[in-house]
Amino acid sequence: MTEYFHSNNFVLYKGDCIKVLQGLSENSIDMIFADPPYFLSNGSFTCRSGKRASVKKGDWDLGQGSIKNLEFHIEWLKECKRVLKDNGTIWVSGTYHSIYQCGVALEINGYHFLNDIIWFKPNAAPNLSCRFFTASHETLIWARKDKKGKHTFNYNLMKNGKWKEDSLKKDGTQMRSVWSIGTPKPSEKLFGKHPTQKPLDLLKRIILASTNEGYTVLDPFAGSSTTGIAAVINGRKFIGIDTEEKYLDLSVKRYKGLVLEDNEDKTLNRSHYKSFGQQYLLEKSGKYRVNKRKK
DSSP states (O other): OOOSEEETTEEEEESOHHHHHHTSOTTOEEEEEEOOOOOOOSSOEEEETTEEEEOOOOGGGOOOOHHHHHHHHHHHHHHHHHHEEEEEEEEEEEOTTTHHHHHHHHHHTTOEEEEEEEEEOTTOOOOSSSSSOOOOEEEEEEEESOTTOOOOOOHHHHHHSOOTTOTTOOTTSOOOSEEEOOSOOGGGGTTOOOTTOOOHHHHHHHHHHHOOTTOEEEETTOTTTHHHHHHHHTTOEEEEEESOHHHHHHHHHHHHHHBOSOSTTOOEEHHHHHHHOOHHHHHTTSOOOEEOOOO
């Protein structure tokens, strides 16, 4: 199995995620974040930058009917469970179009549910038809590979961290299961964008909550690799898989824009660093410094 890109702790593979997962070692991954196709590219429309736009994201988002879609979710989640370590966990993101099927597929594969998280988008796009409530959230399912496993949960950081991006999180209180996090900032799309791109703040929280430094994080539907960027910034290893070469190339650009020097300090690009926020999270490990570019 040939790597599409490999630099330090950031690895990308091009191909069908099921086939690539089958080539990875059993019990080798600490945490998986997956944002599988929602199968929404069916001719309907949405609002983008205040204008009506088609929701077709690509051929990869074309559904084949409820049964085939469910079978797909069962299969990729089966392979994810094989590569997860015994104490490993998986996060699956989706809207009502897909998340219920993913929940059934997780249960069929014997995962143990830990939480469902509501990601509330305070700046969600309006509903143009005016015939439904405005869709302003996505659901995240967090599950463990095995019911008897002992998963990682960094409770104190979730409770006592400074989560300034979330208006619902009060300092010194337990992290609840409704998170208010905006959609990706313009700075996160500096090199291009993916149609289902997730915000860095969301992936940062997921990674810091459920992994420790040095853990290996995998994303079977990597897209523009927001998961990978959040992982390497916080001292984790990343493996990403995607079928689309243009998004893998975008991932490489984002990574190269982040890591300016291939050295032990892992010097970070200041613009990305600032857009990611929360300086103490980077300084906590003592492994990162900000590079001040010469004007």
